[in-house]
Amino acid sequence: MIDLPGLLPALPEIFLACAGMALLMIGVFHRGDATRLVSGLTVASFLVAALILIGVAEERVVSMNGLFIVDGFALFMKLLVLLGSALAVIMSLGFIEREQMARFEYPVLFLFATLGMLMLVSANDLISLYVGLELMSLSLYVVAAFRRDTVRSSEAGMKYFVLGAVSSGMLLYGASLVYGFAGTTNFDQLAAFTLDSTGIPPIGLIIGIVFISAGLAFKVSAVPFHMWTPDVYEGAPTPVTAFFAVAPKIAAMALFVRVLVGPFGDLAAQWQQIIVVTSLLSMILGAFAAINQRNIKRLMAYSSISHVGFALVGLAAGTPEGVRGVLIYMAIYLVMNVGTFACILCMRINGRMVEGIDDLAGLNKTNPLMAFALAVFMFSLAGIPPLAGFFGKLYVFMAAINAELYALAVIGVLSSVVASFYYLLIVKLMYFDEPSEAFDRPIGSGMSTILVGASVFNLFFILAPAPIVDAAGAAAGTLFNPPPAVLEAADAAAAVE
């Protein structure tokens, strides 16, 4: 039976779900256009959810009959997700109003997608994992196709939907294999099972893990499950792309880490090879395939593939240090991407959106501040030292070297050198080429605040990295301290023998 205290850890999710339904009502019954009002309230709901999250945070609570978990790791990732979603909603507002797609369902779908992400991050069971994943994906399919009158947007939504359904199928197949061989879907019990299955684990379990990893690799768009990314990023409306590049990636990465390190942590030798290969391929493909792209959204898609590869380096290490690296990487990745997409959203000439990288030519002459901000983000994405992006890479590569994955670290650094080619190309275009046409101004106060904030974070992260690094370290630690349930179950198993 569930008593009321059992609901307390899930309070942020319950609040968001209720807020979503209330906002739907407001949107339907509000006279006139409710998009602006609903967007504002959505951001406010994210804020309240974050406050509740911090308020009810405890050490490690499992509730809802073992389906739901809150720990330091979940707290850290959920705050990142909420921040990413809130910024995406703020960035969207101007765009959807200009492009005649301002409908109040848009922020509400963002809100439900975020709810799904929070549930994903807190999943403690394969079933709750799947339900959270579907909740997130279903909302994302709809927002990808939100501009239903343009062919590209509908195509993006359709492609994402079909491939997403296939990946969900793979994930479910893997989950059913895991259930068949371990006899449980609960993460704590799975951890206990892998802990006391000495010697070679059942092969079915390993095949199950492979399928689950494949499904999750699709969601984070790691190679070889990346094919949908460039098309969907290009076709979806730009603020939706900004959202895709940030919040769902963080949530799926959190889930990836939790599933592999939590229940299957003792099978690290089995899944480590998969992650190493995926990470290598993602870094290399992301670096090389982006070189020829002339559309900045496609370029950012390949860039995000390579960044996922870098983050997976930390997971491949499989140590608390590696997980800390992943957390720091995702936090910095969020800021870099939000900043870059804020710039992309400002690329308007005479009220028309442009997406070619050649349109950025000579930006320094027409709008020096924006050129400077974009240059900061590009240097940061490339991982040039004093900027934040460098530290993200530093921590994951350090973890990889300490875990003796030398080849992975060396290839990672080399591919990041290749990747800096196209980041620097954009900087070169902005500063050394002749300007074509100036972008429209003003860009709006919300947008400029985001640009300034993201640039300041990227520039001055070096001065005070401690808050994020310490928080990430503490969050990573909670994932590794063997939770009491595992030990109890292991003790019980030992007593039976």
Place this chain on the structure above:
Amino acid sequence: MVVLALAFYLFAGITIASGVMVVATRNPVHSVLFLILAFFNSAGLFVLMGAEFLAMILVVVYVGAVAVLFLFVVMMLDINYAELKEGFIRYLPIGALIGAILLIELLVVIGAWAIVPTAEERAPTPTAMPEGVTNTEALGRLLYTEYVYLFQAAGIVLLIAMIGAIVLTLRQREGVRRQRIADQIGRQREEVLAIRKVEPGGGVS
């Protein structure tokens, strides 16, 4: 017992046979009809296992809603079957290859199932049915207590599916005449009725 076994083989046999027919038959409408037959027989299998609720749900939801919807779609869509067949032949080799790989994997998995010594004891035992409780009530007790989180989450998934369908398909078209009942009731006699005196042989000008 013999009757039970007979019933099982009857239902199972027809299920498999109609499953084959779904794929094999040329006419897509016949495919859907065979699918319905397969659903009915699966429902029979559920009854044999003592899961009456699932059996009824299968009939109500799958036959009553999903299959009928299929039928509508198949009848309404104009599908070019020759083109479909062409694609089938073209992708046959790669499809067969993937199928063979999956089959080998399955064999390996099932083989390992037999080898793993603890598999037997690990296999979850079905929860015993509480005495004096109907099938539906037992499911409800589980669903609304232990799995209430998933139940609610699944509800939100359905809500999103509904929002998505509305967002992507609803269009506010211009020039559509809608029935406005309030306007109809609120109509005054003076607004719509005019009495004219018509002179014999004069007509209305």
